[in-house]
Amino acid sequence: MSWYSKIYVAVREYRAKHRNGGWILTRCLNILLLTQLFFLWMTLYFYINVTVGYYVQSPVQATIYLIICSFLFVMSMWSLAKTLFTRVGRVPERYRPSKELEDRLKAVTPFENNRYVVEKSTAEQLKQQNIILEEMCTFCKVVVAECDQVGRLKYCYECGHLKPDRTRHCSSCGKCSIKYDHHCPWINMCVTHANYKYFLLYVIYTSLLVYWYLLTSLEGAVRYFIIQKWKEDLWKILYYLFSFVAGGVFGYYPLGELLIFHYQLIALNETTVEQTKPAVLRFDNAADYNMGKWNNFRSVFGWGLWMWPIESNEQDxxxxxxxxxxTQQRNRFVRVEEEQSSTPPSCESSTS
Ligand SMILES: [Zn+2]
Ligand SMILES: [Zn+2]
Structure with missing residues (x-):
């Protein structure tokens, strides 16, 4: 569990006991989000008033600077708003088995320190768990391709449902999310299937904004020494010094690092958690979700509307x-899928 997940768990536990104090603490988890918003808005304010409004001499140049900066800023805020206000993708109710099946599964799973510990299961228990999990799939009329390290279908004991492919339990939120990437403390929410594109666009546009700001503000800093109003303009150069350091640091980490990291992830069609714990697919340990760079990028950004924070996802x-x-193993999975699924293949199929 990461350091911020421990904070989230502690806040959740505190809120369960102290309603009002817990509510305030929960709001405090937005501190990193509010801090970055404050600096972004302040940067825009000073950029317009100092760089564009004072140091840049040419009206044409100032207009171009203003148009580019405004475009990047609007796109950044639009993407952030879409990230924050898009509902986190949770597991549909149809993945929840009957109480009887749930109780049977729990009865054959070791329970220690208030949690079910699958890793401590005996070979016989694992066998029984697998039989029950297969029954759950039949009961729920769903097909999943992923299994855990011991070949068991995936089930969340905390949420009480089967896990669709690429679903993970977020320890910070205490709930499962579909195509879970990570829980981001910078925006205080899960990055999942529903908002991954918007989150990435926010990182891209904010990075471009910061780099554009740093590049074009250099002229203002140089002009301070040319104009030589040492005392009158002292606050301006101090502001530049502060913003160059803050912008440089923020532009490098987290923004620059995140951009490179997620570019590598999308190229392989992996999520952040899958990089550390790769998905295991039934009947073929070497199988993965990598359908080629072009298709992988298209699965995240869609086609045509890729640069706009507008819904363009082609997957559910x-x-x-x-x-x-x-391919022999693939055919075996397809047969199993056809036998188990009573819903139309176009809806429940997990294979290409
Ligand atoms: Zn869960
Ligand atoms: Zn979360």
């Missing part, structure tokens, strides 16, 4: 194309 977040390495 529950079923994904799979690249099987062993």
């Amino acid at each position: 977040g529950l079923h994904f194309d799979i690249r099987y390495v062993n």
